[in-house]
Amino acid sequence: MAGFMQRVMPLAMLLILMPACGPSNEGAVTGQADSKKPEVALIMKSLANEFFSTMAQGAKKHQSEHSDQYDLIVNGIKNETDLGQQVALIEQMVAKKVSAIVIAPADSKAVVPALKRAEKAGVVVINIDNQLDAEVLKKAGVTIPFVGPDNRKGARLVGDALVARLEKGDQVAIIEGVQTAFNAQQRKLGFEDALGKGGMKIVSSQSAQWEMEKANRIAAAMISENTALKALLCANDSMALGAVAAVKAAGKSGKILVVGFDNISAIQSMIKDGRVLATADQHGGQLAVYGIEEALGRLSAGKNGAGNRETPVDLITADSLK
Template structure:
């Protein structure tokens, strides 16, 4: 069964960016009892504003519910550092975590270590980037996914872009890490929109979620395909790299750029007319959705973990 959560369920204030290191941060309260469950939040790169915002949202929620649980926040410095994230899973199990809420850097590589955690009685909740169903089945475990429909969110963005294009126009896609399910789903949403609009995708390359790499790849695409009309980026960091490449090529206003995540820098770029649209998956609340689900399982409020679909909405200049 798939349940639905909406942003109004959780009032989460967001403060400034957190540290960009992968050092664990424990949230504690002197008045809280020692038998509080310990929840480990494990994210991808905190150098990405989306994940630092997610971390701050989780910390704020914990401070408002300090008597209910203890929070440990972890992140990796580089989204490609799979070995470090695997090591963090083992470290959190050794530290006595009752639950791990994880945004995996890879949809397949983290499953074996998470299976070991589950076998030791740790509740595991998957957020942001969905774990691979076939690998989960092969490991004999079930991990509920709490997050948005990335394909539907990307299709909203692509459909909005398509309204500005003409059949026969050419576009390019900047993918995330190709083994990440959320990248695959966002690309699928973009592709569906462009196909329906009769728009040709002349290039689709992975920039691995990174701004600098996206800038380099976008510059190359613009050189090879000077007639493209838009670049669809699977996250906002890559969208920012793309608009820098567009500016350098002297094509600002001629090549449209869209993204996904709704980070603050992209909100400003949308207001300035540099980016056309993005998708908001409520990063400040996404970890909270996962934490709440973990606590329900720990507290015995439900014994049947199930996927929870969270909101994702189109963001444009009109909606800001």
């Protein structure tokens, strides 16, 4: 047994250490790119979510138009919150020796160690959609660039559009996303920025876990409890759809304004006819493409590390859909 260990251990050590030889390995990646196309792995959250499937489709389209420049592997996880599966995907992609990973993290903290290992193995890592926690990145001693929209700014735009339609002191309520998610927190903060500036009174703020039906129930309860409620601010459009149904069921159509976020296809008819006042479009179809472009740029330049890039986010109202 001891003899076996003695023979195997150095080999194992070598295998573990080899990818960690920083500069030489990065050279290897670029060298590889010269001989053959780099391979980019796109790791998403749930592809069952329209937002992420649109994002993945955008990426696939981009790849087919630039098929001479890179290859693409797209992977998603089953549930939005299935961290274990996403970490396993990262490890598989590293084992597959992809050149770059573009990831929409399921959790802004827990995937950092796996991504750190990926970077150490010489993989270019780009963070899209849900920004990794700055504190955790700092503690882990790793810099992973974020390419994506400012969710707080987007929510502020939506909030401002709503505030313009209300009177000072009006009662409003927020329907939040999953409270542990960074983008959910940012959107809530963005809503609060706008509401605070406009002098609105936030009477309730609860999470509906990004889900339509849950939002419907919570919105119904908020409407029953706060008879003077004037607006519901929803952190995504699915929840806004649920809220619209609750407003209608309570017979308060037109009296309670609803805003959302994401600009999914199902929301657009509601924006046109006024059941939803506004939403934010962060160009979901392009989000992964921005990340892939950044990764390709870094691969050809042979550099890794800092440098966030902000992508556009636009306010969508009935006027902008005309």
